[in-house]
Amino acid sequence: MAAALPEQGALPGYSVNSAPETKAGGGTSDPSVRPKACQPLEDARSGVFADSVASAWVHISASEFAPPEETLTFTSYRFGAAGAHLASLNAALDACPSLSLRSRYGDRVSMDVERVKDEVSVGHDSVSFRMHWTLDIDGFKSETYSLITTVRSGEATVTGVSESSVGSQLSDAKKRAFLPKLDQKLLKRQADALGAAQHS
Template identity: 80%
Template sequence: MAAALPEEGALPGYSVISTPETKTGGEKSDHSVRPAACQLLEDARSGVFADSVASAWVNISAPGFAPSTERLTFTSYRSRGAGAYLASLDTALDACPSLSLLDRDGDRVNAGVERVKDQVSVGDASVSFRMHWALNIGGFKSETYSLVTTVRSGEATITVVTDSSFGSQLSDAKKRAFLPKLDQQLLKRQADALGEAQHS
């Protein structure tokens, strides 16, 4: 899977800003999310795929003012595992309009969760959602939005996580401009690459 990830210059509209990293076997959740039924959503955002066989990821960035950071992850599963994972994400989204999680200082912060209704037209199935929370660090108030999109292709998934942070003093119109959005072309290119990797 790592070989199927894009290299610098091979992903139109993006810079590849790290070398691919890999791991085998699933990681354990830290179980800090409340309600516990929502843990899977934070795991998807943070790159924890508990029941996976292996995963590989790379960091990318689109050019422009204050570019957001994105992580692209390919994850493989045992037979029917990818479908079961996507169904679990879908169930968690139905149950979790909000959740709380621990920040870097160990303080609990509340995050809103919103299903993204835009249709992803690639792969076998997909789930996409946005998380939003506010922080106050030394008197500076900021907001963070994360867009998490997972597309199933056979017995593997592509997960694209886009994080965007900005000061809370911005107008609502400017905040909307910073909201991470689905990139259908990126998803299509990577779904094709992952499909080829599974059949090579």
């Protein structure tokens, strides 16, 4: 999978900012997530993929104005588990208009969750959602907007995570300019690469 990830110069409109990194297994979930039914959503945002065999990822950034950095992750599963992963995300989205977790500072942060209505027309099936939360650090409030999209291709998935943080003092119009947006061409290119890697 790592070999199928994009290299610098191979992704039109984007810079590839790191060499591929890999890990075996699904990783460790944040135990502070509440309600527990929402765990798959935070796992997808943070790069934890339950029941996976292995993952590989790179960091990218758009060449034009965009959130500063995104992560593309390819994840492989045993037979049937990739579809089950998408089903768990859909079930969590139906159950969770919001969730909360402990921040690195020890306080509990509430995150709004919203399914993205724009259809992702690539891969065998997909799910996309946004998360939004506010942090108050010594009186300075910042808001973070995260877009998480997972596309299944056979027994593997590609997950794109894009986050943007802005000061709460900005107007709503200016905040909207920083909202991460779906890139259908990027998702199709990566889903095709993931599909080809499974048959090579």
